[in-house]
Amino acid sequence: MNRCPSMLAPTPTQGGCLSRLRLVGGRASSLQLEGILEWIKDGEIEITRRGNLQHRSLLPPTPLVLQKLQDLKLIGSPETDQLRNIMLSPMAGIDTKMVMDTSLWAKEWEKYLQDHRELKDLSAKFSIGFDGGETVSITHLLNDVLVSAIDPASVVIFLSDPVGVVVPVQEVIDVLQTIVFLYMNFTKAATTKPRLKEMVANYGIESVWHRVEQKLGKKFDRLSKLTDKNPSFSCLGVFHQNNDAYFAIGVAIPSSRLAAMELQKLKQIADRFGTGELRFTPWQSILIPFVHRSFVAESLKQITEMNLSVTDQPPITACAGLACNSSFTDTQTNAKELSQQTKARSITIHLSGCARLCAYSIPHHFLAIGVSPGVYALYHDQKKLTECTDRELLTVVANYQNLPKANLSATKI
Ligand code: SF4
Incomplete structure (x- = not known):
């Protein structure tokens, strides 16, 4: 089954289907929002960990809705729409500390995908992040390719590996296209759709950069990625x-x-x-x-x-739960049951229906992962504390409430 839904290829779920709208850089104009509202009618949208929008419905989007969203440039070509995984800092173009405005690259990359339908064979998970040095940083988030501004004239490009190449800004798109060319050739030789990191693991990062240099007839300096000392865990x-x-x-x-x-x-x-x-x-x-x-x-x-906050992270978050075929637990119902109590106890927790952790993006005290029907494994700071049923979850969590809040990377298993 295709695990990455799109607007043109929704995935079946329990009692309907799931469509995902890929917003370039997470952005939607007023006109585009009108189209999105027409699409979801009186339903709801879910914001994904890439700033995309998902909607569950009984039936797939109608041809009329799809046409409207296509006209609004919210859907790409039928062959490459699923590759529009382009992440920007939400503050791109407006941040006080940014080195450069990355939104132009996002547009250029979107156009490249639109014009190169032969890329349809790439894994639908292929993703690019453009970091312009904003205070609200995306550098620690998962992307197959990270283009990170160093100064107004140069960037460093990383590929699922800490060793990147320093590239002048005017050559960024050429280098990206060359990486995709190599990735396409690697994909053609494979029996399944490999991830970019598999190509890097197969060739070795130095060999990948050497091939890029050979194809472009240029040499690029290497630069090792530094650990982000101030990773952003919110944009509130x-x-x-x-x-x-x-x-x-x-x-x-x-x-x-x-x-x-x-x-x-x-x-x-x-x-x-x-x-x-x-x-x-x-x-x-x-x-x-x-x-x-x-x-x-x-x-x-x-x-x-509207009862919304600009300061508080929601104390409890949950993935789609039983609306998703992979879920062991009814995360949505359990989240509602827990929400009042967790607030009163100052506990924060994320409930995930399975170990894929699709919706897990902000730090919490606890992480509960569905491991069998109605049963969660409870984690804190990378350590599994225990397993319990959904009925027992609150009592079990309360027993551990004095543990300190773990940061996201430490909590993620
Ligand atoms: S974390 Fe698992 S159960 Fe939850 S939405 Fe993702 S795949 Fe489905």
Whole structure:
């Protein structure tokens, strides 16, 4: 079964299907949001860990909806739509500390995918992240290729390996195309669709860079990746933009889900006080950019009236649970049952229906993973504490409530 749903190829789920809309850089304009609202009707959307949008429905999107979304450039060509996995910092282009605006590269890469339908054979998980040196950083998030700005004239490109190459900005797209050329050849020789990291493991990173250099007739300096000392685990609050008059407001989205009415309301706030654009983040929150300073207070008031927060991470998050065929546990129902109690006890927890952890993106005290029907394994700081049934979960978690909050990388197993 195709494990990566798209708009043109939804995956079947228990009682319906799941469609995924790939937003380039997580961004949607006001007009595009109208199309998204038409698509989900009175349903809800789920924000994924790549800032994409998923929607569960009984039936796949109609041809009319697909055409509308295609006209709005929310769906790519039928052959390569599934490859539009392009991540940007939500603050790309507006961050006060950024070295360069990466949104132009995202557009260029989107066009490249659109124009090169022969790439259809690549793994649908092939992904690129463009980091412009923003304060809200995506450098530690998973991407097959990371293009990271060093200064206004150069970037370093990494491929699932700590050793990257330093490339002048004007040659970035050429290098990316060459990497994809090698990856295509590797894919053609394989029986299944390999991930890029398999090519790197097979050739060795130095051999990959050597092949890129040979094809382009150039040499690139090597640079080793440094550990990100300040990885971003959220994009919440009020951020100064690089233009003094404007701010961006990051809103937490409980359980990473929004009903159509809520999305409509956030769109209205963005239309009225910003440019109408919403940015869906890899931390499953929403950023409203370009809010003029004279409208920040009113925007915050209206967000609070929606019972949404710009400071608090949701204490409990959960993946799709039984709506997904892989789930052992009813994470959504269990999350609702736990939500009040966890708040009262200042405990935060993520519930995952299986070990794939699709929806796990922010730090929590605990991680509960479905391991058999109705049974969770409970983790803290990479250590498995115990296994328990969904009925016992709260009591078991309460027993461990004095443990410190672990950071994301430490909690991830
Ligand atoms: S974590 Fe597992 S159960 Fe949950 S949505 Fe992902 S694949 Fe499905």
